Amino acid sequence: LSADEFDRRHIWRPYASMTAAPPLHRITDAQGVYLTRVDGGRMIDAMSSWWCMAHGHRRPEIVAAMTAQLQRMPHVMFGGLTHDPATELAQRLVRLLPPGLDCIFYADSGSVAVEVALKMARQAQAARGHATRTMFASARGGYHGDTWKAMSLCDPETGMHGHFGGSLQPQFFVRRPPVAFGDAWIEDPALNGLQEVETLFAEQAGRIAGFIIEPVVQGAGGMRFYHPRYLAGLRRLCDAAGVLLIFDEVATGFGRTGRMFAMEHAGVWPDIICLGKALTGGHITFAATVASRTVAEAIAGGSPGLLMHGPTFMGNPLACAAACASLDLLQTGAWRDDVARIEAGLTIGLAPARDMPAVADVRVLGAIGVVEMRSPIDVDRAHARAVASGVYLRPFGRLLYTMPPFITSDRELEQIVTEMLNICVIESEDV
């Protein structure tokens, strides 16, 4: 068997069967915004390898920090032991996050960060004597990860729910936040989605532990940007109903939307926040769940008292060192100019797509550019075209999108935009 044939036969890929043969590219090297294939061809990683490579691949500052840590101590158990990289990262995160959000749990993936947030919420409610608050609520259009509880809080229409024959725990869903980012806010709660939340909280009084939502950008569930004012209303309703508010910033955190955290567009802070992906500049898997002191003290001071989670690789020093180096890069603030430049480039560059027959909508926020088609994209055709032109894009359903590394140059961005427009043109020929 060739390496690719062996790979197809023996290795699962994300959301793919082992028998189908979607295009597979063997990458031998990644540097800056470029991926190099085994055939020597180069392509721009227009996906930032799924949101995480904010500073580009193999960023020297991060590689140096990881190399130094690797030579000293790649891993040590976190039970009863600690180390400087963990403490230093916690200090940086506490400085970066709003006051009060300062009790950090190190997780190993975004999904686990979400699981831990849900456990924290449930345990804090139980410790406060709210035994019946066992359920969670979320908005349709959301995505929170692939573990069981996280899946149960993904929009049922993502298709996950159908695959598991009713074994996902039922949760409560309100409709997607209906007012788009950039549109005028609608005060009427019947129209802005908040009345539905209020009604849910009233009907299910005393049953809901927490409400989880991706602030401002709903990512994998549809790449939609909603009005930040929704979050202010949600915060108010959660407070009134005794529901803990959880923000999932796994995809949006660390600059992607033009703010350090997407919640800054709203100026609203949650009780618990989930971080991942770009936390290490994408250089190694890592995530964190950060709770408010109030939530943490409820868990620690009450019954059952212990936070029931403790993964083997918790607080991995190599990951902590990578995250510290990545946060140092963000501290200079240069990323703000880069993300603003990319936002402007995507806004101007993708504008012509608006007039194309196949295109339903074009959305840009920070370093995220989305074209939504009227019908499903011929994914293989689009993908093959882009790759042949040196751009790695992964269209998904009706969505064609990019979230390039912040270091993407104007010329490279132009290449990405050109390929996206080409795909729009070809799709439009089919209309």
Ligand code: PMP
């Ligand atoms: N939450 C959000 C908003 C995400 O986008 C993702 C990953 N796409 C996750 C959680 C899960 O993260 P991971 O894939 O690292 O488990």
